[in-house]
Amino acid sequence: MKIAVIGTGYVGLVTGVALSEIGHVVTCIDVDPSKVEKLSKGIPTIYEPGLEELIKKNISSGNLHFTSEHQNGLPDAEVVYIAVGTPQRADGAANLDYVEQAALDIAANIKQNIIVVIKSTVPVGTNFHIKNLINQHTTNGVHVKIASNPEFLREGSAVKDTFHGDRIVIGTEDEESAEILAQINEPFDTPIIKTDISSAEMIKYSSNAFLATKISFINEIANLCESMGANVEEVAKGMGLDHRIGPDFLKAGIGYGGSCFPKDTNALVQLAGNANHEFNLLKSVIEVNNNQQVLLLDKILNRFGNIQGKRVAVLGLAFKPNTDDLRESPALVMIPKLVSLGVSVIAYDPIAVNNARKQLGTEISYTEDLTEALKNADFTVIITDWPEVKKADLSTYNQLMKEPIVFDGRNCYDLDEVKKATMEYYSIGRPDQAPELIS
Numbered sequence: 001m002k003i004a005v006i007g008t009g010y011v012g013l014v015t016g017v018a019l020s021e022i023g024h025v026v027t028c029i030d031v032d033p034s035k036v037e038k039l040s041k042g043i044p045t046i047y048e049p050g051l052e053e054l055i056k057k058n059i060s061s062g063n064l065h066f067t068s069e070h071q072n073g074l075p076d077a078e079v080v081y082i083a084v085g086t087p088q089r090a091d092g093a094a095n096l097d098y099v100e101q102a103a104l105d106i107a108a109n110i111k112q113n114i115i116v117v118i119k120s121t122v123p124v125g126t127n128f129h130i131k132n133l134i135n136q137h138t139t140n141g142v143h144v145k146i147a148s149n150p151e152f153l154r155e156g157s158a159v160k161d162t163f164h165g166d167r168i169v170i171g172t173e174d175e176e177s178a179e180i181l182a183q184i185n186e187p188f189d190t191p192i193i194k195t196d197i198s199s200a201e202m203i204k205y206s207s208n209a210f211l212a213t214k215i216s217f218i219n220e221i222a223n224l225c226e227s228m229g230a231n232v233e234e235v236a237k238g239m240g241l242d243h244r245i246g247p248d249f250l251k252a253g254i255g256y257g258g259s260c261f262p263k264d265t266n267a268l269v270q271l272a273g274n275a276n277h278e279f280n281l282l283k284s285v286i287e288v289n290n291n292q293q294v295l296l297l298d299k300i301l302n303r304f305g306n307i308q309g310k311r312v313a314v315l316g317l318a319f320k321p322n323t324d325d326l327r328e329s330p331a332l333v334m335i336p337k338l339v340s341l342g343v344s345v346i347a348y349d350p351i352a353v354n355n356a357r358k359q360l361g362t363e364i365s366y367t368e369d370l371t372e373a374l375k376n377a378d379f380t381v382i383i384t385d386w387p388e389v390k391k392a393d394l395s396t397y398n399q400l401m402k403e404p405i406v407f408d409g410r411n412c413y414d415l416d417e418v419k420k421a422t423m424e425y426y427s428i429g430r431p432d433q434a435p436e437l438i439s
């Protein structure tokens with residue numbers, strides 16, 4: 001089938017590439033010509049394991065094309081996916097400007113009746129709004145049907161998630177569209193749920209809100225564990241063995257970040273508000289997360305009092321491992337606060353340094369070398385559980401830092417190993433480790 005995908009960010013690019021891999025002829029359209037130039041040469045614009053090989057392979061086979069001109073991809077397309085951003089507005093609601101512009105681009109360029117599939121995460125009602133917008137603006141008598149096909153991939157495992165997802169949700173107006181979309185997706189060998197459009201839109205927000213709730217719940221339990229002398233890792237293990245609870249998303253830490261949980265939880269609160277429903281549970285989830293992101297700072301100030309003039313190693317800038325994405329990373333909250341308290345920060349990340357420089361500027365130093373970050377540091381703050389950090393030989397903290405004092409926002413280390421390594425160690429929801437060992 002001939003498919004066009006509008007937007008080549010995390011979702012659009014991975015979707016377009018995956019659809020080309022399963023045999024469709026795909027044109028990916030992006031208004032950013034620098035992205036299109038790189039992608040056309042087979043150079044990925046995002047870090048995603050497995051993506052580069054698939055881009056190169058499908059460009060060579062003739063199944064995958066990139067363009068910055070809507071008139072190059074849309075006229076022939078039988079199905080068009082919208083995968084542009086839906087960032088957060090100042091009031092928390094989803095900003096639909098990019099989706100609406102994509103709708104106008106479709107209306108101006110299609111030459112036949114097609115199905116438009118919205119992959120972007122959009123509030124309930126948006127699909128019908130976009131369908132009407134397109135159909136009001138087509139000039140040559142053609143019209144579109146609309147379908148909601150929300151995306152559930154995670155950054156860092158986007159390719160794997162696309163080929164081996166838990167489910168594909170297809171919300172349509174009629175059985176014929178549902179059948180066409182089911183056929184397009186059939187080679188993914190993933191269970192397909194056919195439903196109505198509003199339910200499909202709601203499934204996406206509810207899924208993200210529920211996962212965020214699990215994280216805030218375990219973080220709140222972690223904070224209780226600290227007051228009560230329990231260990232949250234043990235508690236999560238004991239809870240997760242109950243199949244009704246499950247072990248996933250029970251990792252306590254510095255709070256959730258990323259381009260979606262923060263914005264989608266806020267958007268759902270707004271959406272509920274529009275329907276005169278106070279979503280108090282989700283409001284608390286957001287509040288817990290906001291507090292969690294600065295919890296380590298309280299621990300640091302409790303330990304030191306004044307930290308002015310100290311050298312701090314910050315390990316990890318990305319919002320999670322295996323991505324160079326910094327959107328809503330706890331690092332963006334923590335580092336400016338540390339800087340405002342007069343410390344000098346050297347930040348380590350294996351792949352996100354270039355993106356971080358654009359956001360955090362030149363007030364801090366950056367390195368892709370873990371040992372360089374630790375050298376002569378007065379204390380270390382762990383923000384991202386990169387494998388490089390988790391696998392580090394704990395004696396290096398002792399060898400390289402002025403004093404091995406570590407504030408770990410991701411519970412990277414086993415407490416018995418920490419004891420052996422003679423570190424002063426503060427983590428989340430576990431007993432602090434032996435400050436008296438430090439001379």
Ligand SMILES: NC(=O)C1=CN([C@@H]2O[C@H](COP(=O)(O)OP(=O)(O)OC[C@H]3O[C@@H](n4cnc5c(N)ncnc54)[C@H](O)[C@@H]3O)[C@@H](O)[C@H]2O)C=CC1
Pocket residue numbers: 006007008009010011012029030031032035083084085086098101102105119120121122151152153154155259260
């Ligand atoms: N990033 C993620 O892991 C996931 C994101 N989502 C949702 O998918 C949507 C897209 O997210 P991302 O891929 O992260 O966004 P992104 O911001 O990385 O990419 C959006 C792309 O669309 C392009 N664009 C904007 N307007 C355009 C237009 N009129 N024509 C052509 N290109 C246009 C931009 O230049 C940009 O390259 C959002 O609604 C998000 O909530 C859903 C699941 C996972």
Ligand SMILES: O=C(O)[C@H]1O[C@H](OP(=O)(O)OP(=O)(O)OC[C@H]2O[C@@H](n3ccc(=O)[nH]c3=O)[C@H](O)[C@@H]2O)[C@H](O)[C@@H](O)[C@@H]1O
Pocket residue numbers: 121151152153154155156208211215248249250251252253254255256257258259260261319320
């Ligand atoms: O809508 C989206 O954009 C996507 O949002 C998340 O994916 P992603 O943001 O890529 O990453 P996650 O692995 O879900 O992690 C999100 C945040 O939660 C944190 N987290 C995750 C799990 C956990 O147990 N504890 C925890 O603190 C991570 O460190 C990270 O900051 C969802 O997992 C995807 O299903 C969804 O498609």
